[in-house]
Amino acid sequence: MSRRARLVLGLGSLAALAVLAVWAVGGLPDVGHPRGPYADLAPRIMLDERHVTNTVTGVTFDLRGFDTLGEELILFVAALGAAVLLRAQRDERAEEEAAAAEERRGPETTDALRALGAVLVGPVLLLGVYVVAHGALTPGGGFQGGVLLAGALLLVYAAGQVAAVQRVRPVAFVEVADAVGAASYVLLAVGGLVFGVAAMDNFLPLGTAGSLLSGGIVPVLSVAVGVEVTAAVTLILSEFVDQMMLRGSDR
Amino acid sequence: MSALQTVCLLAVAVAGTATVLTRDPLRQAVASGGLGLSLAVLFLAFGAPDVALSQIVVAGVAVPVMVLLTLAKIRTDERAGARGEGEEQ
Numbered sequence: 198m199s200r201r202a203r204l205v206l207g208l209g210s211l212a213a214l215a216v217l218a219v220w221a222v223g224g225l226p227d228v229g230h231p232r233g234p235y236a237d238l239a240p241r242i243m244l245d246e247r248h249v250t251n252t253v254t255g256v257t258f259d260l261r262g263f264d265t266l267g268e269e270l271i272l273f274v275a276a277l278g279a280a281v282l283l284r285a286q287r288d289e290r291a292e293e294e295a296a297a298a299e300e301r302r303g304p305e306t307t308d309a310l311r312a313l314g315a316v317l318v319g320p321v322l323l324l325g326v327y328v329v330a331h332g333a334l335t336p337g338g339g340f341q342g343g344v345l346l347a348g349a350l351l352l353v354y355a356a357g358q359v360a361a362v363q364r365v366r367p368v369a370f371v372e373v374a375d376a377v378g379a380a381s382y383v384l385l386a387v388g389g390l391v392f393g394v395a396a397m398d399n400f401l402p403l404g405t406a407g408s409l410l411s412g413g414i415v416p417v418l419s420v421a422v423g424v425e426v427t428a429a430v431t432l433i434l435s436e437f438v439d440q441m442m443l444r445g446s447d448r
Numbered sequence: 449m450s451a452l453q454t455v456c457l458l459a460v461a462v463a464g465t466a467t468v469l470t471r472d473p474l475r476q477a478v479a480s481g482g483l484g485l486s487l488a489v490l491f492l493a494f495g496a497p498d499v500a501l502s503q504i505v506v507a508g509v510a511v512p513v514m515v516l517l518t519l520a521k522i523r524t525d526e527r528a529g530a531r532g533e534g535e536e537q
Contacts, residue, residue, distance in 0.1 A: 228449060228453070228494060229495065251498070253498040254498070328501070336497035336498045336500075336501055337498070337501055338498070340502065340505075341498075341501040341502050341504075341505050344505035344506070344509055344510060345505055345509075347509075348505070348509040351509070351513060430510065434513060434514075434517070437514070437517040437518075437521075438517065440517075440521055
């Protein structure tokens with residue numbers, strides 16, 4: 198296809214897409230006035246019946262908690278798959294070379310990056326724990342906080358503290374944490390079956406709305422997901438970093 | 449729609465266009481991180497802080513890191529491949 202024909206085809210498609218987009222946006226309800234009853238009902242249900250002030254977390258871990266169970270297990274399987282696929286290509290000699298490559302890598306990191314990483318680790322860790330723990334009260338929850346916590350470990354790595362990373366993310370521990378997080382969610386779902394009337398049914402005291410320990414099983418589920426996500430993301434990222442190191446050690 | 453929301457929408461449009469027009473994958477990873485963060489501010493301006501938080505951690509942390517690691521791996525592979533051919537000759 199000639200350059201001119203491609204240009205005509207591309208601009209024509211873009212123009213058609215623009216017309217459709219403008220038409221679609223014109224038919225949207227005004228911002229803050231959605232159609233349907235759920236936008237008004239969900240916050241009331243979550244506050245009255247579960248004492249959860251953050252409706253989004255309440256919906257995620259209660260009204261549609263079973264979907265979240267599936268999503269959590271998807272991430273668990275994804276981390277498992279990444280570990281199985283990437284580790285199959287590794288042998289002991291390569292591991293030794295990777296360790297040597299990591300040692301060589303140390304001095305290449307600039308002082309500014311090391312300092313920035315070291316300064317940011319503490320605040321990001323604290324923010325991650327806060328976001329996980331306050332999921333039922335303020336915006337946030339297990340998933341967001343979990344990725345933040347994994348990001349804090351990444352900062353340790355960016356700071357060039359490779360030895361420190363090996364200490365803070367011993368693979369065996371991360372794997373166990375991944376499994377414990379995923380299993381806790383399933384056990385809490387089964388707990389509803391044992392102590393309540395159905396799976397995912399709330400069986401813990403609801404507490405005072407707005408206090409840290411309120412909302413029944415919602416904050417507990419949030420922490421379980423937080424542990425699982427932190428471990429899964431750490432596992433996936435560290436497998437990729439190890440792969441990169443292996444290739445780097447060929448030099 | 450408030451002025452803040454309009455500014456946020458324009459910022460997303462600019463960041464998105466910049467990401468598409470960037471040709472070097474390394475710079476593109478950074479540009480797409482910028483697009484993700486501008487989207488996060490947009491979500492915040494439209495009253496969806498939970499979505500904004502998810503957007504920040506996924507687009508600002510997870511995606512750029514995966515792209516950068518992949519690029520680093522491809523580049524070391526290419527370097528190793530080029531050297532291997534040199535040794536054979």
